[in-house]
Amino acid sequence: MSQKMATRHAIAETLLKIAREDARIVVVTSDARGSAGIEGFFRELPERTVEVGIAEQAAIGVAAGLALSRKKAYVFGPACFYSARGFEQVKNDVAYTGSNVKVIAVSGGVSYGPLGSTHHSLHDIAALRAIPGIDVILPSDALQATAITQMLVESEKPAYVRVGRNPIPVIYEPQSRFEHGKGVLLREGKEVAIIATGEVVWHALEAAQLLLEVGVNATVVDMPFLKPFDQDLIVEIANRHERIVTVEEHSIYGGLGEVVLHCLAQGPSCSVKIIGIPDEYPITGTQAQVYAHYGLDSRGIQNAVLDFLQRMG
């Protein structure tokens, strides 16, 4: 995990590469070219870009209109605004209408760190999952983000893709393959399974390494697709483990943890601990500091797992 890259840059670069061949691809943004890392697309293919200014509702509506005219429309902008300000447009103009719009929601979760809760999106999995007709995807590294971008271009279905802002370790290999709607078993252990999504997955992998040093062999699962959700994999994991710890950069309400619990409600019996952001506005700090404060980093995950194992006996 030595190489680092921001997933937003991986998506932007991949999309530009594909767009050189696929004339149906267009990009819409709301004064977020820099933060989305999409300047290259604007420079090279300006005739296929639409800048709407600071107007997220217009961005989504315009993208829907483009998509209904046979374009493959990509909207790039901050997750906090597209999962809130433009949410009704995502619900009606995109998901309900069934227009082929992909929302690339950048700087998600607490990526903006000290800028505060106006700029955080810790509710987006819950909100977007409750809308029929749109996939909800959180890539865990640049290579997976690249693969998912390629996958999205082939699909006519709307999607909400939440990525972060900062460079994160690359955890996959260039030859890694991903399937739509499927989770990935990253590490096979036995005492406990750590199930994570998005940009905390590498922390989960690091935590597994730290746990191994104290004699705990943890399974690690990456769940990039929050919708459709790989229920079969969760049930299979639950069949083989007595304890599951979920990790997500999201509210503990309505996110990965609750989705896992939902899968287990009628399935195998298993104790579950959810690590996420509690029901409060996060403390001020960088993304790394906020992670550490709420136990989302590798050390925090390690401690939570040990505590969970001890407590459960």
Add this chain to the structure above:
Amino acid sequence: MKTLMKKAIQLRMDLLQMIHRANSGHTGGSLSSVDILVALFYRVMRIDPTRPLWEERDRFVLSKGHSVEGYYAILADLGFFPKEELERYCRLGSFLTGHPTRKVPGVEVNTGALGHGLAVGVGMAIAGKMDSKPYKVYVLMGDGELGEGSVWEAAQVAAHYGLDNLVGIVDRNRLQISGYTEEVLRLENLAEKWRAFGWEVVNVDGHDLERLVGTFEKVPILAKKPHLVLAHTVKGKGVSFIENKKEWHHHVPSEEELRRALEELNRQLEELENDVSKDGYKTCNC
């Protein structure tokens, strides 16, 4: 023109019956917008009911999605789907929901939440420019709808991109659900507002079919500008006891009210039949 006028009266009768049968609907706004729809669908727009997704078609977006009954009645009349389906409007399992959806052949986008249609129309118009296609995009909005800030976001984008293939239409009936628009929250000076946003504004009597057709046929007047047709209308137009009554925003006509309304509209049809002065519009091909 007489045929077109008769069509508008007939559609008013159809939509009132639909609302009565479904026990649901938006009577006032549907009646105020019928003539605008008739002008567009029977005379102005290039459409083909046998090919609803024909790429060269003109696009129509009903941003005031609640005025759906007249829209459905027209699409059925033109043959986009069988007329019998109108009898199932709002019934369990019907594809004719109380606000338009793309399940209905001819409908371009799911609407109903106000303030959405113009941005979608802007996207369609930008796509037309990107692909050098000659189609036009028409977006019908309510006047009360203009309270939504998203309308003005879209208006700015349209002006910035010089979308002269986009025609916004405001059904200016001066009433919204709570009362007069100017009392609920002042909208005027509407024409000046749209002009200030970079649009070319044309005022028209929204019930004068000849003028409506003429207006739509002459836009764009200016290149590289989106156009706004400010159609001055009467909410509930065509039925004396419904006109200009806020209560009729979504009041459903009772059996007796429907009977009286149809009687009035039938009388208008007869009068029109006997009025030779309306025979003269030679270019009408409807």
